Amino acid sequence: MSQIQQQYQDNINTIIQKIKEADAIIVGGASGMSTANGHDFYNHSKYWIDNFSEFEKNYGIRGNFEALYYKYKTSEERWAYLSKHCTLMFDTPPGQTYMDLHKLIKDKNYFIITTNQDMQFSKLFSEEKICLPQGDAHWLQCAKPCHDKVYPAEDIVRNMATSAKDTRVPTELIPRCPMCGGEMEPWIRSFVFLEGEFWEDGLNKYRTFLAENSNKKVVFIELGVGPMTPNIIKYPFTQMAYNWPNAFLVRINKGEDTTPDYLINKTITMDADIAQVLSDLASHM
Template identity: 40%
Template sequence: MRAESIRTTTELLRQADAVLVGAGSGLSSAAGYNHYHHNTVFEENFHDFEKAYGIQSLFQGFYYVYSKPEQQWGFYSRYIRFMEEAPVGQPYIDLLEILREKEYFILTTNCDIQVPKVFPEERTCQFQGDFRYFQCSQPCHDKLYENHGLVEDMLKSMNGLEVPSELIPRCPVCGWKMVPWVQDSTFLQGEAWKIAYRRYENFVRKNQDKKLLLLELGVGDMTPSVIKLPFWKMADKFPETFLVTVNLAKESSPEHLKGKSLAVCEDLSLFLHELKENM
């Protein structure tokens, strides 16, 4: 089955004028960075938080209700540094090689810094933010703050698993607390976000009447309105567009897209590696 899917996808890539990739959390999981489940990476890097708070995954650690903000920022700072220092996963490297000679764009719901480590900013839209930045939690103004130095200071001064109160990031305008720039009820869809989203819209507009290949990689059901449903709509609406979905958990393409879609249930890391070798 995989061999046939590889051959079909290879031919679709060769024929495509442009490729739009929708990258979900499954792509990072295939790279070894599963943010939603307990695994070896979590045990090796966050065993002390697991022991102290019973946290079982990176995702749970981020949204855990800590007793004090000093504890919360202890986890935030460790989590951000972990993602900064994490090597680029092989599936991302393979994907770059697959796309290198094509007109392409990456739309992703991932915030874990893997995409910007590999792909140029002008070819990406990080729809749900990027852990490299902080924002005001109100937010009182439209600005993102690069956080490497702030995270460095917090980590250097940590007392056990807690950050000193005076180092908890505060908004320089209103004095309210800062938060990582990732999707939640306070998420800043400001100018930086709008510029990235316009890049995505412009790419779609430019290629909607061409042979456009949609590659949905590791997209689950948590936020279907970002990648999954728009991709279904484009595959249905645009005459020369074809959709390929690859997911380890299940095949996913609607009945009305028969003949314009291919649903593949495979390990993404193996699929992308073999696809790269076949190009």
């Protein structure tokens, strides 16, 4: 075994030991968890090419990120994209990284915070144990928003996606706000994102879990967190791992920076393939 392989194996063994001893596990999951399964929503990926070639042909857009912010001439065209994307997210089974994580922590006292909006965590973990600060496409809100409520999206988006023709949905299927009659909007981070009671409730559950466990043996597991929104997972996890007496931080991400010196005895950082690491960890359970 080479030195690098030995180091990798030592890290896996230490993480398993820490998880077994932990009173609480706090997971921070981001896009790297999904891209590892081929669910790449941001680039000109296989997922895009397989499902959205019509949109590329009609508008020249080359990925879901562009598609989400593209200025469609009509709402019928915009909803053709949104409804198809949302329906695919409902239909996509949970990826292997999520199944391995589930195997790893399902019998522990855990909580998850995720910036992902692709519903993958919700397919395996209880909604009571997930905080969604960036929203999630399970829900719709008023686009103004004129009132504080989110609505289940599934039947509405499926109906639109099934009825779409040549990147347009029938006008009468576009979801309308029951209060003001304006258009609805997927409940995902945007300029009109509704940070109301539902959003606050998720954050409160997360804060309560943190408060209950701050003096216990806690393992933070940070998975696939990139540089886009460090203030949601990365910075708070670093701070809590540093300040809490019995906390340990596991950070797994391809291209991850090395650990800062002040955390050296309280963290393992793995610049590695997240799918491989989770698979190796899950095989110990």
